[in-house]
Amino acid sequence: xxxxxxxxxxxxxxxxxxIYAELYQPLLKMIKSKLKLTDSQLNQxxxxxxxxxxxxxxxxxxxxxxxxxxxxxxxxxxxxxxKVMPVLHNTVISVFKKIKAKQKKIxxxxxxxxxxxxxxxxxxxxxxxxDFTFTRDDTQCKKxxxxxxxxxxxxxxLNPKECLVxxxxxxxxxxxxxxxxxxxxxxxxxxxxxxxxx
Numbered sequence: 001x002x003x004x005x006x007x008x009x010x011x012x013x014x015x016x017x018x019i020y021a022e023l024y025q026p027l028l029k030m031i032k033s034k035l036k037l038t039d040s041q042l043n044q045x046x047x048x049x050x051x052x053x054x055x056x057x058x059x060x061x062x063x064x065x066x067x068x069x070x071x072x073x074x075x076x077x078x079x080x081x082x083k084v085m086p087v088l089h090n091t092v093i094s095v096f097k098k099i100k101a102k103q104k105k106i107x108x109x110x111x112x113x114x115x116x117x118x119x120x121x122x123x124x125x126x127x128x129x130x131d132f133t134f135t136r137d138d139t140q141c142k143k144x145x146x147x148x149x150x151x152x153x154x155x156x157x158l159n160p161k162e163c164l165v166x167x168x169x170x171x172x173x174x175x176x177x178x179x180x181x182x183x184x185x186x187x188x189x190x191x192x193x194x195x196x197x198x
Contacts, residue, residue: 002162003183005131006099006196009143009167010110013187015120016087020061023081027061030073062113079119088124089190096129098197105131109152109165111142111172132156143172149180166196 011017032042046059049067053059065074099106106129110117114137121127136142139151153160160181167173167186174184187193 003104003164004162005105005107005158005164007107007109007163007165007182009165009169009173010108010112010117010120012168013166013173013190013193014089014092014108014126016089016190019078019081019085019087020058021056022085023077024058024061027065027074027077028059030077031061031064031068031070034070034073035068062116066113075115075119078116082119082123088120088126089193091190091193092126093124093129095193095197096126100129107131107156108133108135109143110135113137143169144176146176146179149177149182153180164196166193 008014011020028042031037032039035042035045037045045068046064049064051059051063051067062071062074062078065071096106108117108121108130110133112135114133114135117133117135121130121133134152134156136148138155139145139148141147143149152158160177161183164183164185165173165177166184168188170186174186178184185196187195
């Protein structure tokens with residue numbers, strides 16, 4: 001069956017997550033200052049909220065700020081940094097153009113919050129290539145949860161056999177969507193994106 005829709009993961013596929021590493025300490029400092037917490041108190045609070053550290057041993061600062069009612073402050077820092085730090089992988093736009101030239105559709109499927117995704121899409125003028133974005137705000141869960149994919153299929157009226165999920169996580173962008181009939185392509189790095197448009 002022909003692929004009609006390309007579903008791109010966001011972080012570490014389209015956008016380099018080095019921006020989050022750069023923002024990590026400033027955001028932790030802001031949280032500790034606002035809430036008058038020490039390092040160990042902040043860690044304890046995060047654990048009490050049910051948060052876990054990522055593969056880099058860091059808290060997801062977006063999740064942390066959301067749980068602590070500091071999202072506005074989070075976005076003030078993030079949106080300022082997005083303006084000055086180039087983190088779009090350089091092959092993305094050429095790949096998107098090639099897909100669109102073939103009259104195919106493109107979407108972003110992300111674990112990030114919609115406002116985060118939109119901030120990047122706006123900065124890099126990517127909206128023009130996208131048919132839709134689907135984020136964890138649409139499902140109240142992440143791609144590691146079956147419900148995410150079930151809601152995506154239902155909301156966008158997808159035939160998974162006509163879709164290709166492209167991402168860097170073998171579980172969330174591979175094994176889980178495959179259960180629902182999606183085609184998948186796991187990439188090791190942004191240079192692998194070129195394979196998509198061949």
